[in-house]
Amino acid sequence: MSSTQWKVHFKSAPSEVYRAISTPLGRSRFWAESAKEADGVIHFVLPGDRTADAPIERAVKDHLYVIRLFGERISFALAQDEDRGTDLTFVHEGETDPTTWVSLLLRLKAHVDFGADLRNHDPTRTGNYLDGC
Template identity: 65%
Template sequence: MEVAQWKAHFNSGPSEVYRALSTPLGRSRYWAESAGEHDGMIRFVLPDGRTDDSRIERAVKDELYQLRYFGRTVTFTLTPDESGGTDLTPQLPRPRRRVRRRPRRSAAAPESLRRLRRRPPQPRPVPHPGYADT
C-alpha cells in the first residue's frame, strides 16, 4: 500500500507541536472547529460540518501521535531540529485506486438496441427562410 508523506517545519519545540495535536484546545485552534476527547476517542467537527469519531491508536509524548481519522490511520512523527524547532511528518495510506471495469453485457441489451432502431426517424429541423447556414 502506498503511503502519502510530507514534512512541515515549525519554529516551536516538539512539546508545543505535540500539544497542538494531542489536546482538544490545540486541535480546535489548528485543525477543527472542535475536537473534544473522551476515553481515547476524539470527536472532530470540521469547518465544513463533517464529523468523525477518531480513535487514538498510539501516543508517545513529543515524538509520535497516531489516530484513526475518517477511516484511515494517520501518523504524525515529531523530530526536533538543531535550532529548537520541530519537523512534523504526517503519513497516511493512500486509498486504493479503483479499477474501471467494463459494464457487463446483459441478454436484454441487444433487444433494447433493436427497439431503438425500430423507432421512426425524427424529422430534421428546417432552417428559417433567409437563414444562412455557414
Template identity: 60%
Template sequence: MGVTQWKAQFSSGPSEVYRALSTPLGRSRYWAEADERDGAIRFVLPDGRTDDSRIEHAVKDELYQLRYFGRTITFTLTPDESGGTDLALSCDDPDSRYDADHVALLLRLKAFVDFGVDLRNHDKSRTTDYADS
C-alpha cells in the same frame, strides 16, 4: 496499502507542536472543535462531517497517531538542530484526493504553532473544496 508522507519544519519545539496536535484546545485553533473522550476524538468538521477518531498511539513530543475518517494518520515529530521540529505526516490511504487536505492541515498547524495565526476561512458555505476550510 501504500503510505503517503508530507513534511514541514517548525521553528517551535516538539512540545509546542505536540500540544497543538494532542489537546482539544490546540486542535480547535487550526483543525476542528473536537471533544476527546475514552481515547477517541469526536471531530465535527465545518462541512458537517463527523467522525469518532480513535487515538491509536501517543508518545509525548514524538508521535501522535489516530484513525481519522477510516484512514490512519501519523504525525512523527523529530527535534531539529536549532530547537525546532521536523514534522512528518503520513497516511495509510494512497488515495490522492486527500493529498490537498493533508497539506492544508500541515500548513494550518504550522501557521498556528509558529505564528499564532488561524488560516481557516470560518465560512460554512466554503468548506470541502477550499484549502482554508
C-alpha cells in the same frame, strides 16, 4: 491502500507542535470546530456540522501521535532539530488524495509558529473536509 509522507519544519519546539495536535484546544485552533477527546477517541466536529470519531492508536508525548480518521491512518512523528525547532513527518495511509493533507499541515504550521488561523469559518465557502477545506 496507498501511503504518502510529508515533512514540515517548525521553528517551535516539539512540545508546542505536539500540544496542537494532541489536545482538544490545540486541534480546535487549526483543524476542527471542536475536537474533544474521551476514552481514547477524538470526536471531531468539522465544518458544515459534519462529525467523525477518530480512535487514537498511539501517543508518545512530544514524539508521536497516530489516529485513524475516516478509516485512514494518519501519523505525526516529531523530532527536535539542532535549533530546538521541530521536524515533523506526517504519514497518511489511505485512499484520500494526498494533497488534501497539505492544507492541514499549512494550517498547523500557521497556528503553531505564527498564531494564525487560516480557516475561513464561513460554511458557505467551506468545502468537504476530505477535499482539503
